[in-house]
Amino acid sequence: MTSPLQQKLKITGPTVITANRLTDGVVVWLKADGGWSAGLADAAVVNTSDDALKLLGVANADENRAVGAYPARVEIAADGTPRPVNLRERIRVGGPTIALPGAA
Amino acid sequence: MYVYDEFDRTFLQERVDEFRDQVRRRLSGELNEEEFKPLRLMNGVYLQLHAYMLRIAIPYGTLSSDQLRALAHVARRYDRGYGHFTTRQNIQFNWIKLEELPDAMADLARAGMHGLQTSGNCIRNTTTDQWAAATPEEIEDPRLYAEIIRQWSTLHPEFTYLPRKFKIAITAAKHDRAAIRVHDIGLRLHRRDGETGFEVIVGGGLGRTPFIGKTIREFLPRHDLLSYLEAVLRTYNANGRRDNIYKARIKIQVHEIGTEEFTRRVEEEWAQIKDGALALDDAAIDAIRAHFKEPDFATLVDDPPELEAAKADPAFARWHANAVAPHRKPGHAIVTLSLKPVGGPPGDATAEQMDAVADLADQYAYGEIRVAHEQNLTLPHVAQKDLPALWRALDVQGLATPNIGLISDIIACPGLDYCSLANARSIPLAQDLTKRFADNDRIADIGRVHLNISGCINACGHHHVGHIGILGVEKQDQEFYQITLGGKANHKARLGELLGPAVPESDVVDVVERILDAYVELRTDPKETFIAAVQRLGIEPFKERAYAAR
Amino acid sequence: MPLVKNGKPVADPFVAVADDAPLPDAPALVSADRLLKEGAALFAHAYPVGVIWPNSKDVLQLEPFLARLAVVALVFPKFRDGRAYTQARLLRERLRYTGELRATGNVLRDQFLLMVRCGFDALDVAKDADAAAVEKELHTYSVFYQPTGDGRPVPLRARLAARNV
């Protein structure tokens, strides 16, 4: 496998690194201190490809805590917090778009 | 029902212990993710968008009431109170934690269940007709052979790391409810000169390169089943492509080297092993048969007065005409339970529903339940006189929607709401469609239509073989859907034809409605089904109408 | 990498030899190409000779040499690439090869038992920790569903027949 650090990565705007927590699969985002949070608001946001690659390297080296890390584009809301921009990431943040059976 | 013996129980316990140790090693970091992934997949554990997903095998779609209760227990204890029945006669739980998986597996093993071979590049759970051993049409119970294949393929040391996954389906009825022509191997049980054997079909499949399987042998004597399968698998394992994951299925190998050459290689290999350790004999097959306990059927007559009287209620009469099929034993019937309520996610059942169905199976159906590839449940053996009471109980549980085989009996994959590979959502679309087609008179008038939805080209929702197929695609972060017409999964299997450009999510329901309106206008008479009309007219007239308003 | 033979760690006397190097004064493993090119001449060597056989080559080509080969080493470039399982069974069950059958490459503990069932008796284990677990791994299961050439006591037919009693 090519090391993620050698992979080409082009980002076009504010970006976060996201993955799933190893123990329970919960969606997590990489924080600036190298830890993981289950809240997108805590995510480290980067704006250049180099920074994104560096952050992805940190994430991939930590696969005993979170797996399947990848960069996800975000937009920055008026209050300065990142928000998901596409449907997939919105669903990862907010859960399925349907009422869950048995949840009544 | 096949009854597990000491051997199977020992095996399952050892499997649970092995997986517990593998999870422990992964959590401690001894195993890295790349090493662990195939191991968890081999136990049915995927990582989805929000959590791990556990897929549990329901061999040949047959469940005992206790097994269904065990599934309800797993839904409650380890998940969020529901499960999703799949087109491969399995069940999936969407919210499982890796840490708790070994315990969930141990609970399942106590009921003789597991996630073995529901994923990974191995021989998957063999599927068959959900009406096996109940329908009058069949030659022999196909589950005997599905069970023989289960035993042979379980943790097969040579075939656990194949180029790609491998799916086998069997049918013994003329009316193919197992979609055998779109499997890696399809087996059709038939008789020749008084002998029972199989037509062997290889290289079918859906996904991004759909193929209808090719017959490589018209008649394989049943005693040769395993040696022949081993020869096919060996030919595939040795020379199937491994350079490109999208070209690794056996269908590509068959396509690239040609059916004739593929057949020649299989036959050559088979000649070497045919009389070896895998040769079956009547005693071996009868021993398996002895493990399928035939229900102690009561002696009854068809059309009992209780049933006839109940038909005075039009709601019952409608359900009876839709969801009940003839049984091989007089006075009995096969009942299909719709998991497609209006506005519900297709194929989902809550823990309460599972428990209720288990109780109803005990009360009315000799404790046996089947999972149909259309993502419904079946009670294969019900006394006709009990149908009115069963119907009332099912109705309370929301399991008596009279839409079996009709437009709202939609097959849908989980799509983007759960699946990490998805382009678009499937479930909300299915829900909107069922709401649009909620009028029972209208859907009965439209008649039999199979509408299948997949959220991406992997085709878990069998869209290629839906009379109407819907495939989710993505265009600049927007959900779009391609529509195909004319697909069929039966013995005359065909792939659907693309109607035209993909349509945005907001238009799909309208487009489907216009297609069906066109059919109602164009059909020669109400007896001409939708699929027959599409075959007679081609897709043009439907295309015109579908895009007319745009 | 530690070599485990018949379940026990052993020293590996064989050295892999480059195609253009002369055979050393020691047991040697040569490439498939060299074996096919030099053929019988290799066996004039005073020490045992084995071959490293890639998983893309038909093992039936080995037939003329099997009686004299001390080792056939089959390769798992990735543990997920399972071609060598088929090669192993063909060597043992079809060609009746009885010498050392060695698994090399990405040989990990979770596949040990599958390998042994297909006829491997020597495992060139990729991780030291895994070598210590061989004994445990080989006893993960006590029952087996399908017959292979490993002669384990519960082949499918016997099991099916036993159920009749």
Ligand code: HEM
């Ligand atoms: C209740 C009354 C039913 C009737 C009258 C009926 C009728 C038919 C007919 C005539 C075909 C052949 C179509 C053709 O060759 O073009 C067919 C196909 C099929 N049916 Fe049914 N069926 C019924 C119920 C069911 C049920 C309950 C299931 C499954 C739970 C089912 C599953 C299938 C499948 C898988 C096919 C093949 C695929 C296809 O043609 O799309 N059917 N059905």
Ligand code: SF4
């Ligand atoms: S078809 Fe695609 S979206 Fe649907 S379940 Fe399969 S992989 Fe996921």
